[in-house]
Amino acid sequence: MDKRTVLIVDDEEEMRLLVGMYLENAGFRCLEAGDGDEALAILAQQPVDAVLLDVMMPKQDGFAVCARIREQSDVPILFLTALGEEWDKVKGLKLGGDDYIVKPFSPGELIARLEAVLRRARRSREQNGRLQFGELAIDEKGRTVAVGGEMVKLTLKEFDLLLFLAKHRGQVFSRDDLLVKVWGYDYTGNARTVDTHVKTLRMKLKDAGRHIQTVWGIGYKFEG
Amino acid sequence: MDKRTVLIVDDEEEMRLLVGMYLENAGFRCLEAGDGDEALAILAQQPVDAVLLDVMMPKQDGFAVCARIREQSDVPILFLTALGEEWDKVKGLKLGGDDYIVKPFSPGELIARLEAVLRRARRSREQNGRLQFGELAIDEKGRTVAVGGEMVKLTLKEFDLLLFLAKHRGQVFSRDDLLVKVWGYDYTGNARTVDTHVKTLRMKLKDAGRHIQTVWGIGYKFEG
């Protein structure tokens, strides 16, 4: 299981721990930063799926940090703001924040907002032709695939097959379905060809090959 | 692989080594200078992608060196400043520095700032119609191309094709796409024409020709 990673930026350790607990209960992996500099350092080092950013911080406020993050990354940012700072909403969202949540908040609300922001980010990425499943990244326009940052060279059919399955993740397709959808309706070859491509895909994708699953008696599916 | 080159200017050797180590771990090539004169000498001799400039130096402080660099170059400059010299920020940035970073800093923060500055510089160059990929430089307005400082003479179609691909780097185009985008929607010739132009481009660009990649079964793309 690859957990999604959230970076919590808040000067108060207590708040970080509290939020971190909520998130970990909900199955996220948490990183913490006490100020903007730490946050930037972490973001530069490892991929993060979302940032929770406190607005009120001593050294640099959340908006300044948000602006600096946006210089180098379009990671989704969710502001945490105390009651009565509502005016900040506009300011924050204009600066490239994706949502804001007013303290005090319930675990449920936090998770719901976070999931919503992550869903939106995923959709937006997919509209740009970039699919991401944990360590597996697929770039439709560039026709490239990377596993854990490492480029993997795929042939035409391998790429098309992977892309199709990934775009329709969760759905099972028979070999004949795949021949029609990926090879074209007028393809007349042997259905076992699909097996061979699945084999090479799994081999080339290493660990990430587990996304392509065999459904015995039916065919294959991509599980993301 | 063409590494990006960073010039570190600091009177303390220890600091130069430390920073140099950080940068080399992050895949940069490092040059070092102990004072402003050395720095200028190096800048005059070889292309540098960014300068890290210590503010506090005995012979000539960082601001003076920055001003002298700016007389001859618009290379991005990142100041290194000790805590408590915050006022220097304004002065530094006004003098043409692109960012500043307060010591002590983490490797992650250094790299993040540096990448941000380099990205900004690239965007600004591109808005002026100058694209740069390692040793390959394309000037859209002047319709000239240079590889490692050496001018390369391209014909009309060669230049248009290269420019289009470079502007849309990372994206794959079929030969037919390219005929429409570069030759015009009403072009009716043979798609193999593209191959020939790619061939001559690769030949003329020498090493830099590797930026133009064949995507088997689809077409070509520029990888920068």
Added chain:
DNA sequence: CACATTTGTGAAAGAAGTTTGAAATCGCGC
């Protein structure tokens, strides 16, 4: 447990796409 069916694998033939060199054609300046 033995049998039937389905899936995985490795190697090799076959198919398809790309590169290359040379020749034909185009088109602009003179």
Added chain:
DNA sequence: GCGCGATTTCAAACTTCTTTCACAAATGTG
């Protein structure tokens, strides 16, 4: 209209990918 560089066409040589096939391994069944 001529000359010359630029552009396009063409086909052979070459490279890479795709498919097939036979057998091994795994899974489900009576």
